[in-house]
Every structure is written in structure tokens, then in C-alpha cells.
Amino acid sequence: MANELQNLQEQVAAALGARCLKWEGGELPAVHVPPAEVYSVVRDLYDDAGLAFRFLTSLCGIHFTADATGDGEQLGLIYFLHDLPRNRRMRVKTVFPVAAAEVESITPIFASANWMEREAYDFYGIKFKNHPNLIRIFNIETMTVFPLRKDFPLEDRTRHDKNDPMFGR
Amino acid sequence: MNASAPTPRQTQGGVTLVSEAPPGLSGEGFFATSLSAAIGLARAKSMWPMPYATSCCGIEFMATAAPHYDLARFAMERFAYSPRQADLLMVMGTISKKLGPVLRSVYEQMAEPRWVLSVGACASSGGIFDTYSVLQGIDRIIPVDVYVPGCPPRPEQIIDGLLRVHELAMSESLRRRDTAEYQARLGYYGIA
Amino acid sequence: MALPTDSPLRPEKAYTTLNLGPTHPATHGIFQSVLKMDGEIVMDAEPTLGYIHRAFEKIAERRPYYQITTLTDRLNYCSSPINNIGWHLAVEKLISLEVPRRVQFLRVVIMEFARIADHLICNPIIAADAGALTGFMYMFQWREAIYDIFESVGGARLTTNLGRIGGFERDFSPETWRLIHKFLREFPAAFEEFHGMLARNRIFMDRTVGVGGIRAERALQYGFTGPNLRAAGVDYDVRVAQPYSGYDALAFDIPVGAQGDVYDRFMVRQEEVRQSLRLIHQAVAKVAAEPEGVFRADAPDWVLPPKEEVYSGMEALIYHFKVVMGETKIPVGEIYHPVEGGNGELGYYIVSDGGRTPYRLHMRRPCFIYYQAFPEIIRGSLLSDAVLTLSSLNVIAGEMDA
Numbered sequence: 001m002a003n004e005l006q007n008l009q010e011q012v013a014a015a016l017g018a019r020c021l022k023w024e025g026g027e028l029p030a031v032h033v034p035p036a037e038v039y040s041v042v043r044d045l046y047d048d049a050g051l052a053f054r055f056l057t058s059l060c061g062i063h064f065t066a067d068a069t070g071d072g073e074q075l076g077l078i079y080f081l082h083d084l085p086r087n088r089r090m091r092v093k094t095v096f097p098v099a100a101a102e103v104e105s106i107t108p109i110f111a112s113a114n115w116m117e118r119e120a121y122d123f124y125g126i127k128f129k130n131h132p133n134l135i136r137i138f139n140i141e142t143m144t145v146f147p148l149r150k151d152f153p154l155e156d157r158t159r160h161d162k163n164d165p166m167f168g169r
Numbered sequence: 170m171n172a173s174a175p176t177p178r179q180t181q182g183g184v185t186l187v188s189e190a191p192p193g194l195s196g197e198g199f200f201a202t203s204l205s206a207a208i209g210l211a212r213a214k215s216m217w218p219m220p221y222a223t224s225c226c227g228i229e230f231m232a233t234a235a236p237h238y239d240l241a242r243f244a245m246e247r248f249a250y251s252p253r254q255a256d257l258l259m260v261m262g263t264i265s266k267k268l269g270p271v272l273r274s275v276y277e278q279m280a281e282p283r284w285v286l287s288v289g290a291c292a293s294s295g296g297i298f299d300t301y302s303v304l305q306g307i308d309r310i311i312p313v314d315v316y317v318p319g320c321p322p323r324p325e326q327i328i329d330g331l332l333r334v335h336e337l338a339m340s341e342s343l344r345r346r347d348t349a350e351y352q353a354r355l356g357y358y359g360i361a
Numbered sequence: 362m363a364l365p366t367d368s369p370l371r372p373e374k375a376y377t378t379l380n381l382g383p384t385h386p387a388t389h390g391i392f393q394s395v396l397k398m399d400g401e402i403v404m405d406a407e408p409t410l411g412y413i414h415r416a417f418e419k420i421a422e423r424r425p426y427y428q429i430t431t432l433t434d435r436l437n438y439c440s441s442p443i444n445n446i447g448w449h450l451a452v453e454k455l456i457s458l459e460v461p462r463r464v465q466f467l468r469v470v471i472m473e474f475a476r477i478a479d480h481l482i483c484n485p486i487i488a489a490d491a492g493a494l495t496g497f498m499y500m501f502q503w504r505e506a507i508y509d510i511f512e513s514v515g516g517a518r519l520t521t522n523l524g525r526i527g528g529f530e531r532d533f534s535p536e537t538w539r540l541i542h543k544f545l546r547e548f549p550a551a552f553e554e555f556h557g558m559l560a561r562n563r564i565f566m567d568r569t570v571g572v573g574g575i576r577a578e579r580a581l582q583y584g585f586t587g588p589n590l591r592a593a594g595v596d597y598d599v600r601v602a603q604p605y606s607g608y609d610a611l612a613f614d615i616p617v618g619a620q621g622d623v624y625d626r627f628m629v630r631q632e633e634v635r636q637s638l639r640l641i642h643q644a645v646a647k648v649a650a651e652p653e654g655v656f657r658a659d660a661p662d663w664v665l666p667p668k669e670e671v672y673s674g675m676e677a678l679i680y681h682f683k684v685v686m687g688e689t690k691i692p693v694g695e696i697y698h699p700v701e702g703g704n705g706e707l708g709y710y711i712v713s714d715g716g717r718t719p720y721r722l723h724m725r726r727p728c729f730i731y732y733q734a735f736p737e738i739i740r741g742s743l744l745s746d747a748v749l750t751l752s753s754l755n756v757i758a759g760e761m762d763a
Contacts, residue, residue, distance in 0.1 A: 060723035112584030138411035224759045225438040235501035250386040268412045300416040
């Protein structure tokens with residue numbers, strides 16, 4: 001197991017070169033890449049015959065508050081890739097400031113990325129260049145906020161029954 | 170005309186059978202009752218429900234309709250999938266704010282008399298989903314007659330709710346829908 | 362039957378726009394597709410999602426770990442126990458908690474019953490949409506039998522909230538075992554009757570063979586997993602690829618289809634029910650071989666102590682308080698744990714910052730991912746076949762809409 005992870009790390013480092021910013025080991029390894037290189041990294045991991053990560057398991061956004069990073073508010077994306085024949089999994093991670101929340105869409109590589117990217121856009125406001133149809137997926141299109149960001153309140157704000165001084169919250 | 174007052178013999182489903190019928194109407198197969206009770210009985214015993222199943226409660230509704238709990242016992246196995254033919258709107262499951270207008274237009278398309286049964290915590294109050302996207306109870310957009318609590322309610326509870334709707338249908342006055350109170354209720358929701 | 366119309370929409374031709382859903386009875390849930398129709402042939406479809414968006418991932422960021430079990434119930438509500446136990450396995454991976462073998466096999470029993478329950482709703486509905494409502498009425502009786510088993514273990518029928526982090530709340534009762542053995546004894550004959558009614562039925566085959574097919578390469582492109590991917594001929598199953606909860610000690614086959622059409626999906630699910638029965642038999646035998654009475658891990662930080670001890674002992678009271686308030690120390694880290702759900706790979710990705718709630722919880726919901734292939738699958742088919750295709754994909758709105 002440890003050997004396999006070591007092999008994977010070496011293979012990925014060789015394939016990505018300077019684009020590999022950081023390697024995160026563990027049971028599900030991750031490679032950190034700059035946001036501008038996401039598309040080319042996923043493309044190379046797909047095309048490289050020795051790696052061949054040709055199944056996109058999932059894709060999700062994440063929001064780091066300024067407290068969590070100590071370096072200003074940031075958004076991130078995590079891609080879960082799977083090499084089915086060799087049964088290896090890995091993640092590709094990227095983080096970027098909220099003001100520059102734009103990466104290139106991977107829909108040309110994976111058809112399944114279409115809705116996952118729309119979900120990340122709907123929840124976090126991350127824009128995807130070259131996406132065929134980047135509109136909100138779950139919420140109504142007139143919504144102006146991005147609900148899964150940490151500063152957005154969870155609870156329905158039209159409720160007043162919880163304002164009770166004795167029994168409310 | 171017989172001078173003695175008719176003695177109630179049997180009460181069944183709001184219909185009172187009397188021993189002495191008006192002249193000309195007596196004999197085998199006749200009984201006298203009020204028109205509203207007869208119509209109420211007919212409405213309750215041939216109610217066409219429209220299942221508006223969105224999530225988990227819809228699966229419990231399937232169980233209610235399946236042979237084990239057998240909705241056909243209550244003459245309700247005929248589902249009206251068109252709101253225009255339905256008497257009872259059964260809302261089962263979470264209604265999101267995005268779906269709210271759709272539900273409302275379904276209700277508006279139903280013809281009077283119409284009843285609404287709200288099945289499950291989500292439809293009744295938003296349930297555990299006190300979130301930005303979920304409507305906190307369908308009574309914010311349409312009037313509701315009977316609420317069934319539970320997440321999801323057991324089929325027995327759903328049947329209990331249905332029987333309460335039947336009771337409503339049997340007992341309410343034929344003119345209830347013309348009353349000022351009812352009109353005010355619809356007015357509150359902005360439904361013409 | 363699918364017609365060979367790979368040709369794109371022609372601008373000079375007038376197409377009918379048909380709004381299928383969101384309240385259409387044939388869609389079994391809240392799906393909306395705006396279809397472009399040429400006569401009765403579907404030329405294009407534009408699905409709309411989010412009609413029951415409930416923000417699971419947002420709620421999960423505000424709930425201690427043990428309370429999130431309740432949310433997972435409502436993802437794929439046809440097979441809730443798989444979601445519950447999948448979540449428990451994910452948390453146990455995060456806190457590095459090892460559960461006893463007996464608990465693992467008890468979980469296998471429950472998860473395989475849930476899989477049978479899931480397939481017993483999908484396949485009869487395919488049959489019902491093809492015109493055979495009898496199968497649905499017949500098989501739902503057996504779902505009731507499975508509900509009885511869940512009820513005797515956890516107290517609820519559908520949204521079970523079954524089990525706890527570290528195992529189960531209590532041991533299976535003798536009544537539970539009686540119900541399980543009764544089911545194993547009586548169900549197979551009824552199931553084979555249902556199978557015999559449809560599997561070689563001329564009408565059913567005419568309606569399903571060659572309808573709604575997808576090739577393996579496209580299925581992988583669209584992120585298919587579970588029975589739908591296996592029907593297209595790819596033998597990927599999380600229970601084999603990443604064994605969890607003792608599946609590596611059990612023998613079972615993975616059925617695969619050839620064409621990935623509605624008929625193959627139906628047959629794959631039918632065979633999976635049989636394999637699940639095989640797994641339950643083995644798991645029940647394994648449970649019997651383990652020391653009796655073990656139903657949870659010995660982890661007082663996570664598992665609620667018995668009530669009588671809480672009322673009489675200081676230590677138990679402290680642990681009870683810690684568990685209920687979610688004050689147990691949780692390691693910082695990120696884990697992803699997949700399980701084989703009723704309709705594909707169900708994964709939980711937990712990002713923990715050491716707080717009492719997850720910093721971020723992402724759920725890989727199989728329905729959401731593979732439903733995007735729906736427009737491509739139904740393009741060129743008849744409208745009635747599109748409805749059949751939708752039910753054969755077993756898309757669950759609660760899971761799809763997060």
C-alpha cells in the first residue's frame with residue numbers, strides 16, 4: 001500500500017512537473033495545483049497512459065473563512081478522480097481568493113462535470129470558463145447570494161416563531 | 170301526515186334513518202334525510218385524491234396504497250392525476266420555495282369543493298429542513314384542512330388523516346364555500 | 362424502441378415543446394424535463410433540478426456528527442439504512458474506530474436488506490410503467506416484510522436512522538431474527554414468481570429490450586455507478602473495489618449486462634437481489650459464529666452508555682453528556698468514504714477542522730451525477746419509452762436535489 005502510494009506520487013510528480021505545488025499523502029492522496037492549471041492537470045492525468053484517471057467520481061467546492069486560512073477568504077475546488085482498471089483514487093485540489101473565483105471547465109474531458117460545476121457555481125459562486133451552460137442548478141435563477149458560503153445563514157429568515165424570549169433561540 | 174315525530178332509528182355516516190317517512194315515500198328501499206347529509210356522504214365515500222408526492226412521505230403513501238394497508242377500503246384507490254378532477258390534494262413531502270408556485274397553481278386548478286391534506290412534517294412546517302430553500306409549511310401558500318404529523322407518518326397515520334378529511338366532507342354545510350369566512354380565508358392567500 | 366435519429370435539430374422544422382413535470386404522475390418524483398418533440402419522438406430534453414433542494418450539505422455544517430445520520434436517511438429514502446451505515450463508516454474512518462466483526466456482519470445484513478428493498482421498488486415500478494401493475498402490488502408486500510425487520514431493529518420503517526456511530530443502539534432481538542429467517546425462507550419463491558412473470562414476457566421484452574440504452578464508454582463519461590453502470594457491462598462495485606464492513610470475507614457475484622438498456626438494468630437488479638440474499642445468508646452465519654451479545658464498539662467517547670448507568674453512575678453521566686452535546690474530540694483531517702448504495706457509489710467526504718461539526722461535508726450522490734445522461738439516452742426514443750427509461754434509472758429526487 002505504502003509502495004503504491006509512493007509510486008503514484010512519483011508518477012504524478014513526473015507528469016505534472018512544476019504544476020504540482022504540494023503532495024498530500026494518506027489514504028486518499030491529493031495534489032495541490034494552481035487554479036489556472038486545473039484543466040491541463042486533469043487532462044494530463046486523463047491522457048497519461050501510466051496514470052489514466054478516466055473516471056470523475058465527484059467534484060465539490062469549499063469555502064475557507066479568513067479565520068480558517070489566516071490569509072484572507074478563499075474558495076477551493078476538490079476533484080475526485082478514479083483510475084478504475086488499477087483501482088487507484090486521488091484528488092486534485094486548488095484554492096483561490098474569492099475575487100478571482102474562476103477556473104477552466106473540465107466538461108470537455110468529463111461529461112459528468114457539467115452539473116457538478118453548476119452545483120459548485122450555485123453553492124459557492126465559482127465561475128467556470130468554457131462551461132456550456134453555467135446557470136444555477138438547484139436554486140432559482142434570480143438568487144443573488146451563494147448559499148453554502150460560511151457567511152450565509154442556514155435558517156429560513158421568514159420564520160418568527162423562534163423569536164420567543166422564553167422558548168425561542 | 171303522521172302526527173308523531175319521526176324517531177331516529179340508526180345513524181350512519183351522518184345520515185339519520187327515520188322510522189316514519191313522508192307519505193308517498195315509504196316502503197322498501199326508501200329513507201329520508203337532509204340533502205346536505207346525502208351529498209356529504211356521497212362526497213366522502215367517492216373522494217378522488219390527487220397524490221402530490223415529492224419525497225420520502227410519497228414512499229409511505231405508496232405503502233398506504235399497496236395491498237397491505239389497502240386504500241381501496243376507503244374508496245380512494247382511484248387517483249386523479251389531473252387537479253381538475255381531484256377532490257383532495259394530498260401534499261406529501263418537502264415543498265421547496267422553487268416548487269411553491271407550482272403547488273399553488275395545482276391548488277388553483279382544482280374545482281370546489283376541494284380539500285387539502287398535508288402529510289408529514291416537511292409539508293406541515295418545514296420539518297427538520299429549516300433552511301433557506303425549503304418552504305416552512307405549505308399553509309403559507311394554500312389553505313390546509315388536515316395536518317398529519319410524522320417524518321414520515323406511518324400508513325396508519327395517513328389513513329387517519331384521510332378519515333378526518335372524510336368527516337369534514339360529511340359534516341360541512343353545502344353553503345360553507347359561500348360563507349364570508351371561507352371567502353376571507355381564500356382572500357388571505359390571494360386565491361380568487 | 363429507439364429510433365436511429367442521431368441527427369441534430371433542424372432549424373427549419375417546427376418542434377412541439379412538451380413540459381414533462383414537475384408534477385407529472387409518470388415521473389415518480391419531482392422531475393421536470395422540457396422536451397422538444399417531433400410527433401411522438403423526443404428530439405431534445407432540458408431537465409430542471411432543485412424542486413426539492415433541501416441543503417443537506419449546509420445543514421450538516423451546523424450539526425454534530427451523530428445528528429447527521431438523520432439527514433442521510435432522506436437522501437435515497439428507498440434504502441435509508443445504507444446511507445446511515447455509510448455515514449457511520451465514514452465517521453469511524455475519520456476517528457479511526459474499529460468495530461467488532463459481529464457488528465460488521467450485522468451491518469451487512471441490514472445493508473443487504475436495504476438493497477433488496479431498494480430494488481423491490483425500482484423493478485416493480487419499471488414493470489408498472491410498462492403496464493404490469495400486478496408486480497408492484499405483489500412485491501410491495503415484501504417491502505412491508507423488510508420494513509418490519511427494520512422496525513424491530515431501529516423502531517422506524519422508512520427513514521430508519523438505524524445504528525449509531527460505533528455499531529447499533531441495541532442487539533437484534535429474537536423477534537428480529539425470527540423475521541429475518543422467515544423472510545429468507547419465504548421471499549425467494551415469491552420473488553421468482555415475480556421474475557417469471559416478467560423476465561421472458563413477450564410484452565415486457567418488447568417494451569424494454571433496446572430501449573434507453575447507453576454504451577459503457579458513455580456511461581463512464583457520465584459518471585455512472587451501481588446497477589446502471591453494471592448493466593452497461595462494467596463490473597465496478599464498491600463492495601469489491603474498496604471492501605468495507607467485512608464484505609471481503611463474503612462470496613458474491615457481480616451481475617453485468619451487455620447493452621445497458623432498460624431490460625439489462627432490470628435483469629441486473631433482479632440478480633442483485635438474489636446475490637443480496639446470498640450475502641445475508643453468509644452474514645447471518647458469520648454473526649452466529651462470533652461471540653454473542655456484541656453489538657457496538659467499546660468506545661465510550663462515541664457510544665451512548667446504557668440509561669440505567671447514566672442514572673446511577675457519574676462516569677456514564679459524563680460520557681452521556683459528552684456524546685449528546687457533541688463535545689468529543691475529533692481529529693483534524695479529510696476523509697472520503699464510499700459505499701455501494703442502492704443506485705451507485707454513495708460517498709461522504711468529510712473535512713474536519715476539529716470542531717464539533719464537519720467544516721464541510723460533501724455527499725457524492727449517484728443519482729445527481731448520472732441523471733445528466735438522461736437527455737442523451739432518450740434522444741430519438743418515443744415519449745412512452747422515455748418514461749420507462751427514467752424509472753429504470755432509479756433516480757431518487759431527494760438524493761438528486763441535495
